[in-house]
Every structure is written in structure tokens, then in C-alpha cells.
């Protein structure tokens with residue numbers, strides 16, 4: 001899951017050092033000793049080592065629950081141990097879908113095939129793309145399904161967009177909603193489409209939003225090439241996050257199956273209609289063929305024809321076979337017990353799982369986090385002890401719906417009553433601009 005906001009743990013120390021020159025620091029009567037620790041800490045994190053962590057963590061596709069994902073957990077655990085943290089790999093058993101067969105076809109009103117896909121993603125010169133462990137582009141939490149329906153273009157699939165569709169006299173019942181990525185979480189697009197009676201949802205990336213309109217495409221530039229697809233979860237995370245079968249309960253290895261919701265009773269946070277992402281290369285022939293009224297002008301994307309809403313017999317056939325299974329995932333938890341208030345936890349974390357290699361999301365953040373842990377390890381060797389307990393979490397299956405962190409929080413709900421702060425470090429590095437976000441009470445700290 002891509003997050004634009006990212007608060008690096010190391011940032012905390014950078015910002016403290018930056019204000020260390022001032023004679024008084026908020027929260028400290030005397031900052032002298034803390035300033036020494038900060039200065040020592042800042043000499044440790046090493047960009048070269050961060051680069052090595054990143055290379056190791058992204059050497060293989062490591063979708064949550066895969067053997068490669070377990071290897072990354074073991075690597076992170078070894079680094080935590082090396083630094084002197086109390087370390088454990090914490091498994092949970094959670095429901096995840098893995099695509100078995102993904103087939104999308106579209107036909108015009110005469111039954112002529114417009115496209116058949118998804119087209120395999122390809123970028124010239126990329127040596128990693130043909131790895132058999134790269135899963136086809138799919139949406140986490142989409143059910144299996146075999147549906148055919150008339151295609152209606154619904155812009156970003158916001159509530160306002162679907163209301164507009166209704167206002168324009170189009171009934172979504174039994175239709176396939178073709179929506180573009182952007183403006184809201186993809187699970188919300190599917191949630192509203194489902195409420196409107198749609199039979200399925202195709203979510204494509206329009207070049208207006210993250211393609212050549214924004215800048216040169218990869219590999220020349222940083223923007224999405226023609227046949228690249230955004231993977232992601234369509235879980236209804238506003239209902240609840242985590243393992244769909246255990247809302248409010250930790251999916252520990254010991255949890256009996258009888259304590260899990262049965263798979264056919266999961267309407268609450270799981271879509272009941274199939275959803276799948278598409279590239280704009282695959283969406284283009286469908287969009288181009290759509291008849292019916294012109295779409296409202298702000299709905300026009302960057303493909304070279306006027307976007308219509310549909311309703312003139314262009315149909316899509318979605319055939320998705322998802323392998324749903326209770327799979328084992330692995331969080332890595334590292335702790336440094338506090339001396340004065342051990343029950344008060346200061347927690348920092350990032351997820352580790354990725355849809356594919358995860359170089360930016362999440363492992364640029366994990367690389368930074370591991371160097372932060374490296375710094376804490378040096379301080380520990382020199383006798384530093386935190387007053388509160390420091391907890392570092394490397395979460396699994398975040399991409400499917402914050403699954404690893406949710407299960408851990410459910411397991412530790414009592415201790416977390418007196419947690420003090422949480423810092424997340426997803427997407428540590430992407431592009432030249434710094435970004436961070438926080439609750440208002442941490443404003444001074446982030447600055």
C-alpha cells in the first residue's frame with residue numbers, strides 16, 4: 001500500500017540534534033546528556049549499509065507468506081539481534097488470496113473481441129520482470145468470480161462519481177464499473193460499486209494520473225509505463241483491518257479454527273464482487289469503444305479520444321480464480337526494555353512484505369529502520385538505556401490490509417493501552433521531496 005507520508009525513525013534523532021544547539025529543549029530540564037547520546041547515535045547510520053539492506057531485502061519477490069518473505073523476516077531478526085534487541089519472529093495465520101487465474105476480456109456490441117488480458121507487464125531491459133515468482137497483477141481481497149456485464153466508465157469511483165452516474169440515468173446493476181486509480185482508496189471504489197449493484201470492477205491507471213502526462217515513463221523517467229499495473233488490496237478497511245476471519249482477535253498459531261469466521265460469512269470487510277487492476281494499455285480499447293453519452297468533461301483522462309460513459313453494448317468478461325487459504329505470515333519484533341517506565345511503549349515500525357520486489361514500498365523504509373536499529377545498538381553497547389520501552393516492529397502482510405500489525409495490536413491490546421507513540425516508516429525514500437505527517441501533538445517533534 002503506497003503511503004505518501006513517511007516518518008523515518010531516524011528523523012526523530014535528526015530533529016532532536018537539530019534543536020540541540022538551543023539552550024533549552026522542550027521536555028528536558030538539562031539536555032546535555034541526551035545531546036551526547038544524539039551525537040553518538042548520528043555517527044552510526046551508514047548509507048552504504050542501508051543500501052546493502054535494501055539490496056538483500058529486495059533481491060527476490062517477497063509476497064506475504066511466501067518462503068522469500070520468511071527469508072526477509074530472518075534477515076531483519078538477525079539485524080535486530082546483532083544490535084542487542086530482544087528479538088522474536090511472531091507468526092500469525094491469516095486468510096490471504098493468491099491469484100490462480102486472472103482473465104479479462106472485452107467485446108464490442110457485435111461480439112468482436114476488443115482485448116484479452118491482462119497483458120504481461122514489460123519494460124525493456126528489466127532483468128527482473130520474468131521471475132516466475134512475480135504474481136500476476138491482482139487485487140488482494142477480491143473474490144473469485146466469473147461475471148460478464150456492460151461496461152460503464154465511472155471516473156475515479158468516488159461517491160460523487162457514482163451519484164453522477166445515477167443522476168445521468170444509468171443503472172449500475174449487473175454492470176462492470178471501469179474506474180481509474182486516484183482520489184480515493186481502491187477498496188472504497190469497489191465498496192461503492194458493490195452498493196450500486198455492479199457485478200464487477202476494473203481499476204485502471206490513467207496516464208493523466210501517474211503516466212506520461214506527469215513525466216517520462218520508466219525506464220527513461222519515473223512514471224508508469226503503458227502496461228504497468230498497480231497491485232493493491234480492495235479490502236473494506238474502513239470496516240476493519242487485519243485478518244478478515246478474526247476481527248478483534250489475534251490470529252495466533254494457537255487460535256482454534258472454530259474461533260475464526262467461516263470463509264462464506266465474510267461480507268463485512270471483504271468485497272462480494274470481483275475486482276482487478278488493469279494497465280491503461282489494456283483499458284484503452286475498452287474505453288475507446290464505449291458509446292453512450294460523453295462523460296462529464298472533468299472525467300476525461302489522457303488517452304487520445306473522448307471518454308464516453310458506455311451503455312451501448314461494450315461488455316467485459318472477468319474470470320478470476322483466487323486461491324484463498326489461511327497462510328502463515330511473520331512479524332519481527334525487537335524490544336529494548338525501559339528503565340523507568342517499562343510499561344510505556346514507544347513503537348516504531350514498517351511493513352516488510354511487498355507485492356513484488358518492494359524497493360520503494362516498503363523496503364526503502366526498512367533499510368532506514370535497520371540503520372536506526374544499528375544506531376540504537378551502538379548506544380546500548382555504550383551503556384545507554386531508554387527510560388521507556390522501545391519496540392521496533394517489522395510487519396507482514398500490510399499490503400493485504402495492515403494484517404500483521406493489526407493482529408499484533410489485537411494480541412497486545414492491553415499493553416497498548418499505555419503506548420506512548422508510534423512512528424511508521426513506509427516508503428522511506430521516493431523522489432527528491434521530503435514528506436512526513438503526524439497527529440498534531442507530535443508537530444514539534446517532527447519539525
Ligand SMILES: [Zn+2]
Nearest residue numbers: 001361362426
Ligand atoms: Zn507500503
